[in-house]
Amino acid sequence: MTRPLRVLVAKPGLDRHDRGAKVIARALRDAGMEVIYTGLHQTPAEIVAAAVQEDVDLVGLSILSGAHMTLVPRVIQGLREAGAGDIPVVVGGIIPPEDAEELKKAGVLEVFGPGSSTEAIVDFVRREIGGRVNALG
Amino acid sequence: MASAGAEPARRAAEGWAERLLAGEKRALARLITLIEERDPAASDVLRLLHPRVGQAHVVGVTGAAGAGKSTLITALARELRARGPSVAVLAVDPSSPLTGGALLGDRIRLGDLSTDPGLFFRSFASRGHLGGLSRAVADAVRAVDAAGYQAVLVETVGAGQSEVEVSELAHTTLVVLAPNLGDDVQAAKAGLLEVADVFAVNKADLPGARETAGEIRAMLGLGPARPWTPPVVELSARTGEGVAGLLEALERHRDFLVASGRWGEKLRRSAAHQLRDLLGEELLRAALARLEAEGSWQAWVEAVARRERDPYTLSEELARRLLAGATGRPRGEGEARGL
Ligand SMILES: Nc1nc2c(ncn2[C@@H]2O[C@H](COP(=O)(O)OP(=O)(O)OP(=O)(O)O)[C@@H](O)[C@H]2O)c(=O)[nH]1
Ligand SMILES: [Mg+2]
Numbered sequence: 495m496t497r498p499l500r501v502l503v504a505k506p507g508l509d510r511h512d513r514g515a516k517v518i519a520r521a522l523r524d525a526g527m528e529v530i531y532t533g534l535h536q537t538p539a540e541i542v543a544a545a546v547q548e549d550v551d552l553v554g555l556s557i558l559s560g561a562h563m564t565l566v567p568r569v570i571q572g573l574r575e576a577g578a579g580d581i582p583v584v585v586g587g588i589i590p591p592e593d594a595e596e597l598k599k600a601g602v603l604e605v606f607g608p609g610s611s612t613e614a615i616v617d618f619v620r621r622e623i624g625g626r627v628n629a630l631g
Numbered sequence: 632m633a634s635a636g637a638e639p640a641r642r643a644a645e646g647w648a649e650r651l652l653a654g655e656k657r658a659l660a661r662l663i664t665l666i667e668e669r670d671p672a673a674s675d676v677l678r679l680l681h682p683r684v685g686q687a688h689v690v691g692v693t694g695a696a697g698a699g700k701s702t703l704i705t706a707l708a709r710e711l712r713a714r715g716p717s718v719a720v721l722a723v724d725p726s727s728p729l730t731g732g733a734l735l736g737d738r739i740r741l742g743d744l745s746t747d748p749g750l751f752f753r754s755f756a757s758r759g760h761l762g763g764l765s766r767a768v769a770d771a772v773r774a775v776d777a778a779g780y781q782a783v784l785v786e787t788v789g790a791g792q793s794e795v796e797v798s799e800l801a802h803t804t805l806v807v808l809a810p811n812l813g814d815d816v817q818a819a820k821a822g823l824l825e826v827a828d829v830f831a832v833n834k835a836d837l838p839g840a841r842e843t844a845g846e847i848r849a850m851l852g853l854g855p856a857r858p859w860t861p862p863v864v865e866l867s868a869r870t871g872e873g874v875a876g877l878l879e880a881l882e883r884h885r886d887f888l889v890a891s892g893r894w895g896e897k898l899r900r901s902a903a904h905q906l907r908d909l910l911g912e913e914l915l916r917a918a919l920a921r922l923e924a925e926g927s928w929q930a931w932v933e934a935v936a937r938r939e940r941d942p943y944t945l946s947e948e949l950a951r952r953l954l955a956g957a958t959g960r961p962r963g964e965g966e967a968r969g970l
Contacts (some may be wrong), residue, residue: 523732
């Protein structure tokens with residue numbers, strides 16, 4: 495049976511606004527997905543708890559503050575510890591290319607830098623995550 | 632169900648149930664996803680959990696859009712956790728009828744509660760089928776109940792039928808009102824008075840709450856005397872003022888249900904409801920499988936489409952024959968035979 499994808503859109507750290515994250519959240523909703531939005535200032539532990547309890551197919555992290563190299567690995571580590579290491583993580587925000595490479599080595603599925611269009615992100619989620627869910631049944 | 636994969640499936644379900652009963656939130660959350668998808672694996676786990684279901688106090692929260700249901704549920708969860716009981720929240724929000732998508736934002740208010748080991752919070756999108764949804768939510772309630780959560784708070788979209796559905800599912804129906812929403816009193820007249828076990832008049836930090844509470848009390852006073860008169864509690868979910876009083880009112884209602892024998896009655900009603908539901912589904916499944924296996928299904932469909940048979944008489948006839956163990960075939964396709 496096909497079902498809507500469930501995606502968590504979260505903002506870890508101390509970013510002052512969440513305009514970009516909200517735009518992505520709405521675009522994913524308009525693409526037919528169930529988007530769990532948790533608001534600003536989430537700790538990695540809160541993001542992990544939300545991902546587990548909501549049983550999402552994807553975690554999307556939006557980070558502008560520059561703290562991605564500490565925050566993202568903590569989320570990935572937390573998911574693994576919670577037995578949810580199979581949930582893919584993507585990151586968007588102000589991420590320099592060299593950091594993007596390292597984040598991918600640390601287990602991030604994809605990084606969307608400042609130039610990424612909303613359409614490209616929605617397409618990616620549909621293609622990469624939609625395929626996985628269908629493969630599971 | 633007897634099938635080739637029955638044994639591994641049973642063992643997988645046992646492992647799953649064990650993890651869930653041991654408090655693993657991932658196992659509980661995965662089960663709820665399967666419940667929502669109506670995956671047969673969900674039934675395999677639920678059947679093992681059945682003996683554990685029936686301990687939790689289930690509170691259904693309903694009321695007009697914007698009355699403050701979500702804010703109040705968070706405040707109640709916080710108060711409950713401060714006192715000790717573990718809490719599961721099931722929050723239902725509408726899906727877009729056009730795209731099927733939904734933006735589920737009720738976790739925003741949770742803050743540090745989100746990581747509280749004694750709290751489980753799950754957001755649901757209505758997925759366009761309220762009837763089917765109430766079935767999924769009912770099974771999700773059973774899952775969190777079996778997992779040991781002592782209080783279950785269910786928020787439903789406050790539209791039309793859902794108040795009645797939530798009162799089927801819950802021990803206690805909490806109706807949330809707020810001043811200046813305009814339609815409160817209308818809504819109350821339109822049936823909330825009958826389903827409400829407790830009224831919360833929210834936003835008491837704004838003017839008008841006292842008047843709204845007074846109107847509800849006056850209306851309750853007009854009705855016939857009842858064994859339980861719904862308390863009307865004024866509070867502010869925003870400031871937290873009055874939330875403790877509301878919790879006490881909910882607990883008094885639970886005590887009333889137990890003392891008056893209504894708790895047991897509800898268990899029986901819900902058992903009857905569930906059994907009827909599942910039996911209906913199982914009968915339909917078995918009937919269709921049989922008709923398809925014997926190859927007569929398509930022929931019956933054709934006969935109805937060509938107007939040779941009417942579906943009203945035919946369905947009665949088939950049901951009678953299926954229950955007697957024989958189905959027959961449409962005339963001209965060979966004579967009736969037993970299986
Ligand atoms: N002043 C005041 N505002 C409140 C109070 N409780 C909730 N609100 C506000 O009322 C609005 C609606 O609150 P929600 O909790 O989302 O209401 P809801 O009933 O869950 O709404 P829907 O799920 O959309 O039907 C929000 O802006 C809240 O901040 C309160 O006690 N006082
Ligand atoms: Mg709400």
